[in-house]
Amino acid sequence: MPANRTKRSSPPRKKRKNLFARLIFAAFVASIVVAVAAGMFLLHLTHDLPRFDQLVDYRPKESTKVYAADGTLVAELFEERRTVIPPGDIPEVLKRAILAAEDAYFYQHEGLDYGGILRTIVRNVMSGRIRGGASTITQQVVKTFLLSPEKTYERKLKEAILARRLEQNLSKDEILYLYLTQINFGHARYGIEEGARFYFSKGAKDLTLGEAALLAGIPQSPTRLSPLTHPDRAKKRQLYVLGQMLANGWITQAEHDREAARPIALKVSKPEGVGPYYVEEVRRYVIERYGVDAALTGGLKVHLGMDPEVQRVADRSLRAGLLAYDRRQGYRGPTGHLDEDARKAAEESLAKARAGGSGGAPLLVDLGTGKAVKATAGLTLTGAVEKASAKSVELWFGGPSVGLAVQDAPWAGKGRLASLKKGDLVQVEIAKVEDKKVELRLYQEPAVQGALVVLDPETRRVRAMVGGWDFAASSFNRATQAKRQPGSAFKPFVFGAALESGRWTPASVVVDAPESIRDPWTGESWKPRNYDRDVYEGNMTLRRALARSKNTVAVRLASELGVDAVIDFARRAGISSALPSTLSLALGSGDVTPMELANAFATLAAGGARAQPVLVEKVVDRDGNVLEENKSQAVIAISPAISYVLTRLLEAVVTEGTGKAADVLGRPTAGKTGTTNDGNDAWFAGYTADLVAVSWVGFDDPKPLGRGETGGRTAIAAWTELMKEIYKGKPARDFPMPEGVELAEIDPGTGLLAADDAGPGDSALTAFVSGTAPTQRALSPGVAHEDTPVELFLGGENP
CATH class of the missing domain: 2.40.50.140 (Nucleic acid-binding proteins)
Known part of the structure; x- marks a missing residue:
């Protein structure tokens, strides 16, 4: 190697160690920061999480059921229409269908589907927005009961935490039961029982495989998958559920193929809407007494006095009567x-x-x-x-x-x-x-309105109540809310007070003649006229005066008795509305409701026993506790003997007087027509030994009904239609005669005992309070009556 060649150097080992150490430290610090942040975030998420108390003591919103006297369900009051059933009534096939549709691995997972969550996160990231999905049944229960429906990552994290906790606090079966009771099946039906009843008219425990699979598919999108409005979509969804059940081994291939081949067969339960005015009256009562929440979500059971068959007949009868009146008035022209x-x-x-x-x-x-x-x-x-x-x-x-x-x-x-x-x-x-x-x-929809009330005089149960032509068009209940003048239908209370005074009997001779009377209560002079204006019959018995509804006689009686005595009698019968202290009261110038008048006539029919009408007989809470029970608390307000004598006088109204059109039942019938002086109101109040009914016809904005439209024609039509239908094929029953009453054959012209040789039509069997029947006998028919005494007051002098 050459001596002048430079040798390449590398970083010192010490420096490399320092860098690594710093990286480790930074990572450690970062992990602590992340852990602290995560802990703080977790604490933020969990510090205000709801508790499970409401799930452990589950009280779902349950509709209030309204039952008629025979046990028929006639209405429901609800915020969410739901019927809660015990877990044991939910069949296994339905549970499996729901699991196949919503969460096949429900019994295997611990509340979360981690694979599904991962897939959802990827979809959300790719789409750039938060979508639903990957929710197990446990998560759906958490979301429904404990959290808001908002779609945020924070809410989803809370949902996951609560789902795990819920699995630790409740069993799988309990969680599934909560879900099945809460889910929405569309058309305002919630919970599996209500869904089964609505779509198939049967309970959940009786569902077939195909029905269970169809029902299980709906909650995913109740509006889009409703078999009522989208049968094709509902069928496809059912096939999916059946396929999932097959894939999980819960049904056989044969079962799958058989149900898949069958078309959808619904049997939708449609409430008949019996007595909407009656039901609305009860709804107002329950809300006023128990509050809105209890009335609409508390699962109460309300039992009525309504007889659903009588109610249906009453609905039809009033409509037929109003339609007949409207057609008599002719065509009003285009709308x-x-x-x-x-x-x-x-x-x-x-x-x-x-x-x-x-x-x-x-x-x-x-x-x-x-x-x-x-x-x-x-x-x-x-x-x-x-x-x-x-x-x-x-x-x-x-x-x-x-x-x-x-x-x-x-x-x-x-x-x-x-x-x-x-x-x-x-x-x-x-x-x-x-x-x-x-x-x-x-066709022409009547502009006129009406009301019809039917009571049982003994129990005071309101058997039927109709408050107008069409509830959908007007919910104003004219049977209980409209106060109108009863006209001559008030006269029985005048004549009853006269009998009670002891100064008159049914055979007392009174005078039907024009006379100017000074009303001591108003100080004004007044000349009462009969309905037929200038027709006066002179001397007649009290019995005939009531049968012919003579205004002149009614006013004279009130004048002699004093208005206070008439008011007192009416009050004891059951009239509670304010009554004017004037002689015009004798002709029904005080305002009353049809229900009020019906109850007052029921007192006469019940032998003088007054009680309050009973619409709601019993209210029971969701646990079976009786919250209230209403039974007739009758008190004897009018002598049974007086009541019976007055009833027999009102029988004459039907057999030979203004109420003759009601003499079609083939049984003893009492009643009184009513037509106001201005012709605005027409009434008929009538009763048998079993039922009392009052019919009213008039315009909401009062105006004359028209020439010839009287209580004996306009109002009596609905009454007779009703009673004929109710009594079809039923045996007749007499009015029971109490003690203290005697019967006597009376000469109709003189009020004396009928002549010994009186023939048919020459006498009238009449009831009297014991000891008050006449003792003098009339002359034979055809003999002049000039020497026959005329009495206005019992035991009094000739006028």
Whole structure:
């Protein structure tokens, strides 16, 4: 080697050691910093994590069930419609289907799917945004019960921590039960039991393999996968679930193939909507008494006095009565006019509906709503006039016109339909659909309103209550909220007070004649007139005066008795509303509700026993504890003898007076018509030995009902329709006669005992309080009555 060649040098070993040491130290410090930071972050994440108390003592939101008297479920009050069942009622096939759809390795993992989490992180990084996914059933329970639904990395980390903790605090079966009870199946149905009842009308324990697989597929996206609105998507999802069940060895190939080949078969439970006014009244009551949370999420069971069959009949009867009245008034004309924008929208709606398929049924656009509907008998909708003549009207529903025969709507009035113009909007009802041919009949929604209440006089159960023509259009309950003048339907309380005073009996002769009376309570003079204006009949018995609803007699009785006595009798019967201290009260000038009037008549029907109406009989909490129980707490407010005598007088109203139209039941029936002086209100309050019902008809904005529209015609129609249907095929029952009553045959003209040789029609069997029947006998028929005494007061002098 040459002496002058320089030798290459390398870093000193000491320096290399120092550098390495520094790197190790830096790494150590960094690891400590990271550890401290991680610890602080972990502490930040966990210091306010929720506890598991609410899961250990799980109290899900459960709908309140409302049951009729026969146990029928008639309504639910809910925030989330849910029915909680015990774990033992959830079948294994359903559990397996849910696991196949959501988390096949649920029983193997410890709350987290690490592979799925890694795949989700990669997807999120690549997409640049946070997405869901990789959630085990445990994580979904944590997210649903303990955390907010926000999508942040911090929330996902909390979810992972809580999922691990949850697995350490609850068993797998408990976690799965929480999930199955909480999940959403769409259409406001939550929990596996409610899902099964809604889609298949059966409990979860009775589900088949195919039904379980279909149901299990829905929670992933309840709206998008609903078998009701998207059957094709729901079927594909069911096939996926079945495939996963097969892959996991939970079903056989044969079971898979059999269910895969079957079409979706739903049996959707649709609530009938029995008694919506009744249910709404109960909803208000429960919320007022127990609060909104308990009423809508507390799982209460509310038992009503409602008889669902009577309620259905009442709903139909009132609608039929209002419709009959409306048609007597004639056709009011078109409801509007079709403009070009609405025409184009209707054409587009029809085209879209046809593209989606109609299943063979003709499609029509209801121009009232703008929606395309399948033509179905009984459906009401609105069409636009294309042309009109004396014989027919051509109506347009977005496509080819449909004919409406004028001769099928005589109630419309002559020439009314022929005068319709092109584009006029007309309501119709589909009468028949046959071979894609649609037959229409003219329809008109009544503008008038009404109410119908049915009570059991013994128990005071409210068997039915209807508060108007259409609950969807107006939830105002006229049965309980509308205070209207009862007119002559108030007279029984005047005549009852007269009987109770002992100064009058059913046979007392009173005078129907015009007379000017000074009202001592107002100081004004007043000349009461009968409904038939200038028709006065002179001398008549009290029985006939009530049967013929004589205003003059009612006012004279109130004048002689004093209004306070009338008010007292009405109060004891059950009228609680304010009553005016004027003689006009005798003609029903005080405002009452139909429910109030029905309850007062129920007191008479129950032999003078007053009690409160019972809508809600019992309320039970989710644990079976009875929170309240309501039974009729009756008190004898009116003498049973007086009540019975008054009932027999009201029978005469039906058999020979203004309520004759109600004499169609083939059984003893008592009642009273009511028509206000201004003709704004029409009433009929009637009862048998078993039921009391009150019918009212009037406009919400009071105005006359029209000429000839009285309680004996307008209101009595719904009452008779109701009672005929209820009593069809049932045996008759007499009003039970209490002690302290005697019966006597009375001469209708004089009020004396009937003549010995009186024939049919010459006497009337009449009830009296014992000891008050007349003792003098009338002359034989055909003999003049000039010498027969006329009594106004029992035991008093001739006027």
